[in-house]
Amino acid sequence: MNYEERDPFGIYSTKVGTSAGPDESRGPGPALMGADTLMGNDVVNQNDESLGDIKEIMLDMRSGRVGYAVLSFGGFLGMGEKLFAVPWNALTLDTEHKRFVLNVDKDRLKDAPGFDKQHWPDMADQAWTSSIHSYYGTKPYTDQPQG
Structure with a gap:
């Protein structure tokens, strides 16, 4: 959808x-x-391979900026799915196909730092933030001027 x-x-x-x-x-x-309209949108990579869909959009309440999209990958009917916090600036909205593009190979995403519904990471932890942005090759939004 x-x-x-x-x-x-x-x-x-x-x-x-x-x-x-x-x-x-x-x-x-x-x-x-609207954030609610983006949840559930498909995410593909540059090779048009499905990487999952957006389950949640995480807002930084201090700055008012979008920090991460939580991407669901794998599993069946919500069972066994792995969640990934993907830096918002790693995603591109494909308005023609109404989906997001994340330039990462499917095998690399399988190995990305992830979590499950019961074990969310501390997204305010700077070490975690640095490791996620390093993995996806992005800069934290806190290091970029608001524009």
Whole structure:
């Protein structure tokens, strides 16, 4: 399911009588989106391989910035799935296909630091933050100016 299908307020509705996609003249469009509409969106890699879907979006309540997307990978019907905190800046929204792209090979994601529903990491721990950003080749948002 993608953000257009999960849009309770009609923010991303298509233009009346067309399939041309969101009418960017009447809503926030892809530049500013509701977090709830992004949860459940598919994530693929640069080779168009499925990497899972977004289960949660983690907000830094001190800065108001998005820190991580929690990606679910593997398992069946929620059983045995592994969760990964992926730095938000490692994801790119593919507006054409209504999904996210994470430039990481599927085998590398399988080996990424992950967790399960009962054992979440301390995402405020700076050592954890450094290790996650190092793994995905990104810089923590706290090291980047707000823009």
